Amino acid sequence: MFAKLCRPVPSINFRTAKCFYKPRQLNKFYNIIARANCSASSSFLCDKNVIFVAGLGDIGLDTSKELLKRDLKNLVILDRVDKPELVCELKELNPKVKVTFMPYDVTVPLAESKKLLKKIFDKLKCVDILINGAGILDDHKIEATIAVNYTGLVNTTTAIMDFWDIRKGGPGGIICNIGSVTGFNPITQVPVYSGSKAAVVNFTSSLAKLAHITGVTAYTVNPGITRTSLVAKFNSWLDVEPDVAELLLEHPTQSTKECAASFVKAIEKNKNGGLWFLDQGILEDIKWDKHWDPCI
Amino acid sequence: MFAKLCRPVPSINFRTAKCFYKPRQLNKFYNIIARANCSASSSFLCDKNVIFVAGLGDIGLDTSKELLKRDLKNLVILDRVDKPELVCELKELNPKVKVTFMPYDVTVPLAESKKLLKKIFDKLKCVDILINGAGILDDHKIEATIAVNYTGLVNTTTAIMDFWDIRKGGPGGIICNIGSVTGFNPITQVPVYSGSKAAVVNFTSSLAKLAHITGVTAYTVNPGITRTSLVAKFNSWLDVEPDVAELLLEHPTQSTKECAASFVKAIEKNKNGGLWFLDQGILEDIKWDKHWDPCI
Numbered sequence: 001m002f003a004k005l006c007r008p009v010p011s012i013n014f015r016t017a018k019c020f021y022k023p024r025q026l027n028k029f030y031n032i033i034a035r036a037n038c039s040a041s042s043s044f045l046c047d048k049n050v051i052f053v054a055g056l057g058d059i060g061l062d063t064s065k066e067l068l069k070r071d072l073k074n075l076v077i078l079d080r081v082d083k084p085e086l087v088c089e090l091k092e093l094n095p096k097v098k099v100t101f102m103p104y105d106v107t108v109p110l111a112e113s114k115k116l117l118k119k120i121f122d123k124l125k126c127v128d129i130l131i132n133g134a135g136i137l138d139d140h141k142i143e144a145t146i147a148v149n150y151t152g153l154v155n156t157t158t159a160i161m162d163f164w165d166i167r168k169g170g171p172g173g174i175i176c177n178i179g180s181v182t183g184f185n186p187i188t189q190v191p192v193y194s195g196s197k198a199a200v201v202n203f204t205s206s207l208a209k210l211a212h213i214t215g216v217t218a219y220t221v222n223p224g225i226t227r228t229s230l231v232a233k234f235n236s237w238l239d240v241e242p243d244v245a246e247l248l249l250e251h252p253t254q255s256t257k258e259c260a261a262s263f264v265k266a267i268e269k270n271k272n273g274g275l276w277f278l279d280q281g282i283l284e285d286i287k288w289d290k291h292w293d294p295c296i
Numbered sequence: 297m298f299a300k301l302c303r304p305v306p307s308i309n310f311r312t313a314k315c316f317y318k319p320r321q322l323n324k325f326y327n328i329i330a331r332a333n334c335s336a337s338s339s340f341l342c343d344k345n346v347i348f349v350a351g352l353g354d355i356g357l358d359t360s361k362e363l364l365k366r367d368l369k370n371l372v373i374l375d376r377v378d379k380p381e382l383v384c385e386l387k388e389l390n391p392k393v394k395v396t397f398m399p400y401d402v403t404v405p406l407a408e409s410k411k412l413l414k415k416i417f418d419k420l421k422c423v424d425i426l427i428n429g430a431g432i433l434d435d436h437k438i439e440a441t442i443a444v445n446y447t448g449l450v451n452t453t454t455a456i457m458d459f460w461d462i463r464k465g466g467p468g469g470i471i472c473n474i475g476s477v478t479g480f481n482p483i484t485q486v487p488v489y490s491g492s493k494a495a496v497v498n499f500t501s502s503l504a505k506l507a508h509i510t511g512v513t514a515y516t517v518n519p520g521i522t523r524t525s526l527v528a529k530f531n532s533w534l535d536v537e538p539d540v541a542e543l544l545l546e547h548p549t550q551s552t553k554e555c556a557a558s559f560v561k562a563i564e565k566n567k568n569g570g571l572w573f574l575d576q577g578i579l580e581d582i583k584w585d586k587h588w589d590p591c592i
Contacts, residue, residue: 110438142406142454146447150495154438154488161534183498184587191502192450195495199446202479202494206487206533213536224588237502238457240509247592277587289585291480291573292520296543 044268045070049124051117053078053106053156054133056086058228059178062260063133068093070264074124078104078116080134106134106152107144113159121163129267130160131176137230139190139237149196153177154203165214172215176267177204179220181277184286189236189244197222201275205288208273217272221263222286224279225253254280340564341366345420347413349374349402349452350429352382354524355474358556359429364389366560370420374400374412376430402430402448403440409455417459425470425563426456433526435486435533445492449473450499453514461510468511472563473500475516477573480582485532485540493518497571501584504569513568517559518582520575521549550576 045067055064055077067075068090075097077087087101104116121127132153136145157175164173183201186194200220207218225231225248236244262278269276275286341363351360351373363371364386371393373383383397400412417423428449432441453471460469479497482490496516503514521527521544532540558574565572571582 142450143447146442146450146495150446150491151439151442154442154491158438158534165534181588182590183494185584185589186498186502186505187590187592188502188505189592191499191506194502195446195450195499198479198498199442199491199495202482203487203491206482206484206490209482209484210487210533210536214534225590237506238454238461238510240506241592244592248590251591279588286587288481291582292477292575293481294478294483294521294544295547296483296485296537296540 042070042268044270045072045264047071047073048128049074049076049126050129050131051076051078051120051127051160052131052133053104054135054178055079055131056081056083056101057133057135058230059223059226059256059259059263060133061086062256063131063263064090065093066260066264067267068097068099072097074098074100076100076102076120076124076127078102080105106132106156107147108155110155110159113155114162117159117163126171127160127163127173129174129176130156131178131267132156133178135178135180135230137190137193137234139192140235142192145192146196149193150199150203153200157207161214161216164216167214170215172211172217174270175204175207175216175218177218177220179204179222179275181222181224181279183220183222184277187244187248189241190234191237205273205275211272217270219266219271219274219276221266221276221278223254223259223263224277225249225251226259227253227255252280254278340566341368341560343367343369344424345370345372345422346425346427347372347374347416347423347456348427348429349400350431350474351375351427352377352379352397353429353431354526355519355522355552355555355559356429357382358552359427359559360386361389362556362560363563364393364395368393370394370396372396372398372416372420372423374398376401402428402452403443404451406451406455409451410458413455413459422467423456423459423469425472426452427472427474427563428452429474431474431476431526433486433489433530435488436531438488441488442492445489446495446499449496453499453503457510457512460512463510466511468507468513470566471500471503471512471514473514473516475500475518475571477518477520477575479516479518480573483540483544485537486530487533501569501571507568513566515562515567515570515572517562517572517574519550519555519559520573521545521547522555523549523551548576550574 050072054060056079091099134148136148164170166172177200179200180197182194183197204218204220211217233245262283265283266276277284277286346368350356352375387395430444432444460466462468473496475496476493478490479493500514500516507513529541558579561579562572573580573582
């Protein structure tokens with residue numbers, strides 16, 4: 001049974017890790033890998049402390065609700081705007097889970113992100129999963145799109161490494177980054193947004209391959225077109241297609257509830273390096289082409 | 297005789313030539329080179345007005361020199377720091393080409409980019425090609441990496457659309473964006489940089505598909521590991537690999553001259569949507585996987 005659950009994680013080179021790490025570090029490392037491999041079950045989220053950036057957002061809110069069907073220990077929601085009525089609603093969904101809200105704008109400087117995370121770690125002692133879910137879709141706003149979708153995600157990730165990095169004595173951790181199918185192939189009418197999501201996909205694939213060094217595993221969840229307020233109306237780049245939202249919605253889409261269900265399934269699969277494609281009930285780990293190899 | 301002249305011109309060291317030939321001989325020499333260039337495949341660049349952002353950079357400088365083997369009409373170099381001795385050197389390479397330098401930091405707001413471009417368009421009347429070549433490689437500097445490599449490139453591209461977009465009565469134009477092989481598959485030790493380059497690749501592929509609306513075609517040139525000062529020493533993300541530069545350079549790399557030769561060949565091929573892979577003399581148009589299609 002154990003062997004069945006513990007499939008090898010291909011993206012991690014155990015042999016190389018063994019050459020460079022002390023036994024104590026290696027033990028931590030193996031535990032992390034074991035966790036990553038052995039956890040594709042619905043009990044995976046039990047008793048976990050989860051930070052969810054943008055957990056009140058369009059996809060975020062339904063994903064928070066889906067998470068609360070599991071008996072997490074803590075769900076710390078960070079979002080730009082407090083919506084007390086939504087936080088109350090979430091708190092009532094599962095009394096076993098402690099739901100907390102803290103305001104957070106991902107575009108603050110790295111030092112601010114670290115301060116906020118310190119508060120959370122001081123309180124909870126350990127955090128198991130960070131979900132980076134902040135995103136905007138408006139190609140009239142170039143700086144904001146890139147700052148929120150990419151820079152903010154990188155900064156939040158970088159900030160949590162202070163607490164998780166096994167090289168600093170941390171316990172490791174799991175990062176779940178929200179990419180988008182547009183990171184694979186763009187919606188050409190929103191090139192700025194699509195590019196920012198390609199950055200997230202590429203960035204996260206690196207994080208996964210650095211897990212043997214940092215102890216932090218990572219994957220992306222990449223929703224297809226989801227019927228959110230984000231998608232109901234948005235600006236295309238230089239208005240190349242004023243009706244882009246309407247055109248997209250003419251094709252099959254998924255509801256935020258469907259998206260949330262796949263989202264949490266992906267979290268439960270906990271596959272380091274996973275490139276999860278989430279669309280209309282499909283949850284598929286995309287295989288990325290190798291065009292080039294740096295050989296290091 | 298004509299065919300004989302049209303052979304590709306081998307790389308010629310003009311500075312050395314200048315030491316051995318009198319001006320009259322030198323002019324003859326230039327004319328022969330120019331004729332050879334203009335009658336072979338390289339005639340594409342003849343009489344063109346080209347703006348080259350970061351045309352004095354590591355890859356930029358050698359690419360500027362390679363461009364100057366062709367009889368452009370104007371080469372306007374925009375770079376953060378003026379290096380008058382390099383600009384002088386470039387001006388002397390081909391007296392038929394008017395080489396101009398103007399200071400430009402790609403991280404300025406969009407309005408500033410537009411102002412600068414207005415000056416250039418006022419002077420030249422038309423611009424045929426914009427090469428976006430600014431880039432930094434330092435994963436300690438998250439904001440700067442993303443601001444230069446992605447946001448700056450998007451802003452410069454967006455700024456020039458005021459002058460080129462056929463919907464505004466413009467004549468169209470050609471955008472050549474510098475991506476990187478790390479935009480295809482990352483150097484995991486520099487995830488922030490690699491992600492920013494993935495953004496460029498994805499963004500530019502959208503521009504190409506919008507050409508029927510804007511009149512502006514686009515492609516990326518994506519150099520492999522090139523022996524520049526950028527690569528000689530750089531910081532990995534959170535120092536995950538302090539020796540990343542040394543490790544990379546243990547494998548085959550290309551010189552900036554080799555890179556520049558392929559770079560200009562790619563420009564001459566002028567393929568809308570080209571995803572040019574440039575490494576050690578190889579120039580290949582990468583085929584991107586279709587994982588998903590927005591159907592619009």
